[in-house]
Amino acid sequence: MKTQLQITPKERAQRRQEFIGRIKGGAAFLFAAPHAIRNHDVHHPYRQDSNFYYLTGLDEPESVAIFNPQSKKPFTLFLEPKDKTKELWEGKMLGLEGARQKLGADEAKSSHDPNAFEEAAIEALLQADRLYYRVGVNTLRDQLIFSLMVKAAKKLGRTGRSLWPIFDPSEVLGEMRLVKSANEIACLQVAANITAQAHTEAMRYCKPGMYEFELEAALFHSFRAAGAGRLGYGSIVASGENACVLHYVNNQRKMQESDLILIDAGAEYEYYTADITRCFPVGTHFSPEQKEVYQSVLLAQKECVAMAKPGRTLKEIHQHAVEVLTEELKRLKVLKGTTASLIKSEAYRPFYPHGTGHWLGMDVHDLGRYYEETYSNSRKLKPGMVFTVEPGLYFSADSKVPAKFKGIGVRIEDDVLITEKGHHVLTSAVPKEVEEIESLRS
Ligand code: GLY
Ligand code: MN
Ligand code: MN
Numbered sequence: 029m030k031t032q033l034q035i036t037p038k039e040r041a042q043r044r045q046e047f048i049g050r051i052k053g054g055a056a057f058l059f060a061a062p063h064a065i066r067n068h069d070v071h072h073p074y075r076q077d078s079n080f081y082y083l084t085g086l087d088e089p090e091s092v093a094i095f096n097p098q099s100k101k102p103f104t105l106f107l108e109p110k111d112k113t114k115e116l117w118e119g120k121m122l123g124l125e126g127a128r129q130k131l132g133a134d135e136a137k138s139s140h141d142p143n144a145f146e147e148a149a150i151e152a153l154l155q156a157d158r159l160y161y162r163v164g165v166n167t168l169r170d171q172l173i174f175s176l177m178v179k180a181a182k183k184l185g186r187t188g189r190s191l192w193p194i195f196d197p198s199e200v201l202g203e204m205r206l207v208k209s210a211n212e213i214a215c216l217q218v219a220a221n222i223t224a225q226a227h228t229e230a231m232r233y234c235k236p237g238m239y240e241f242e243l244e245a246a247l248f249h250s251f252r253a254a255g256a257g258r259l260g261y262g263s264i265v266a267s268g269e270n271a272c273v274l275h276y277v278n279n280q281r282k283m284q285e286s287d288l289i290l291i292d293a294g295a296e297y298e299y300y301t302a303d304i305t306r307c308f309p310v311g312t313h314f315s316p317e318q319k320e321v322y323q324s325v326l327l328a329q330k331e332c333v334a335m336a337k338p339g340r341t342l343k344e345i346h347q348h349a350v351e352v353l354t355e356e357l358k359r360l361k362v363l364k365g366t367t368a369s370l371i372k373s374e375a376y377r378p379f380y381p382h383g384t385g386h387w388l389g390m391d392v393h394d395l396g397r398y399y400e401e402t403y404s405n406s407r408k409l410k411p412g413m414v415f416t417v418e419p420g421l422y423f424s425a426d427s428k429v430p431a432k433f434k435g436i437g438v439r440i441e442d443d444v445l446i447t448e449k450g451h452h453v454l455t456s457a458v459p460k461e462v463e464e465i466e467s468l469r470s
C-alpha cells in the first residue's frame with residue numbers, strides 16, 4: 029500500500045509566512061543537514077534536518093535558507109545547481125529553477141558561490157536587530173557566521189549598537205511544530221499504522237532460536253514494504269536482560285524460549301515518525317513473573333493514557349506513572365515503605381530511570397518547550413499535540429530485586445494525540461493485553 033499523502037506546498041508556504049511573522053525584525057539562517065560520510069567514499073543515506081525540511085521541503089544537502097522578513101523577497105534558498113555528471117551518478121537534482129517553481133523560493137542561488145551567500149547574509153543582517161541561527165552544530169559554520177556579523181557591523185558605521193544577539197531558531201520552530209496540523213496528524217497516523225502492523229507481524233513471526241537481528245530485519249521489511257521512507261530511529265530489539273538497556277540497538281543475541289522480548293521501533297512516513305514499544309514472550313506464554321511485571325507496567329500505561337486531555341501536563345502524567353509503579357514495586361516486594369516516602373526518596377528510580385513521555389513528530393524526541401514561562405511550570409496539553417506514554421520497569425541481573433524478577437525489562441509505549449474532547453491513541457492497533465499477545469504467539 030503506497031499512499032500519496034504529503035505536506036502540500038501551500039502548507040509549507042503558510043509555515044514560512046508564520047515563521048517570518050514570528051521572527052519579524054530579525055533574520056534567520058537555516059542550514060541543511062550535511063551528507064554524513066559512513067566510511068571512505070560511502071555516505072550514510074541522506075536525511076534532511078527536520079527544521080530545514082519543515083520550512084523548505086528541500087531534501088538536498090549543501091543547502092542554506094535565508095529568511096529576511098524586512099525584504100520584499102523574504103525567502104532565499106542556496107542550493108547546488110544542476111550538474112549532469114552528478115545526476116548521472118546520484119539521480120535528479122532540483123536545481124535553482126526547481127527551487128523557485130516547486131518550493132516557492134523568492135530567490136534561488138548557487139551554494140557553490142560563497143559571495144552570493146555572503147552578500148545576502150550581510151544584507152539581511154543590516155536590516156535586522158537579531159539573528160536566528162543554531163550555534164554549536166558546526167564550528168566552521170559558526171566561524172563563518174560570526175565573521176559575517178563582524179563584516180556587517182563594520183558597514184553600520186558609528187551607530188552605537190553592538191553585534192546581533194543570536195537566538196536558536198529551534199525555539200520558534202519548536203513552538204510551531206508542537207501543535208500538529210490536520211495533514212501532519214494524517215502523516216503521523218500513517219506512520220503509526222505502518223509501525224503497528226510491523227509490530228503485530230513481528231509478534232507472529234518471532235520463534236525461539238531466532239536472533240534479535242532477524243526481527244529487526246522483519247520490522248524493516250514491513251516498514252519499507254508499506255511505504256515508510258526510513259526508520260524514525262534505530263530499532264531496539266532487546267531480548268532477555270538486554271531489555272534493561274534503554275537504548276539497546278546491538279540486536280545480536282539469540283533468543284531463548286523463556287525470554288521476554290522488548291521491541292521499540294518506529295517507521296518514518298513523509299518525515300513524521302511513530303514510536304511504539306511492545307513486549308511479548310519468545311515462547312507462547314508469559315512466565316508468571318514476566319506476567320506480573322508486565323501487568324504492573326500495563327496498569328500504569330493504561331491509566332496514564334486515560335489521563336491525556338487538554339489542560340493536563342506531561343508532568344502530572346509522569347507523576348501518576350511514578351505513583352502506580354511505586355505501588356506495584358511494593359506489591360512485587362521490590363520496595364518496602366510508605367508510597368509517599370518511596371516517591372520522595374526516588375526509591376523507584378533504579379527500576380524506572382526515565383520520563384513517561386516526550387513530544388513526537390518529525391523527530392522522535394520532537395522540538396517544543398515542556399514548560400510554560402518557568403521550568404517548574406509544566407506545559408498544559410492542547411489539541412494537536414502528540415506525545416508518547418511509555419512507562420517501564422527494568423530489573424537487570426545485578427539489581428536488588430527478588431531473584432525471580434532478575435533479567436526482566438518491560439516498557440509499553442503508545443503515541444497519543446490530544447483532541448478537543450480528550451485524546452486519540454494513534455497506535456492502538458498493536459495488541460498490548462496479555463491474552464491478545466498470548467493468542468498471537470500461539
Ligand atoms: N524510541 C526512543 C524513545 O522511546 O524515546
Ligand atoms: Mn519514546
Ligand atoms: Mn520508543
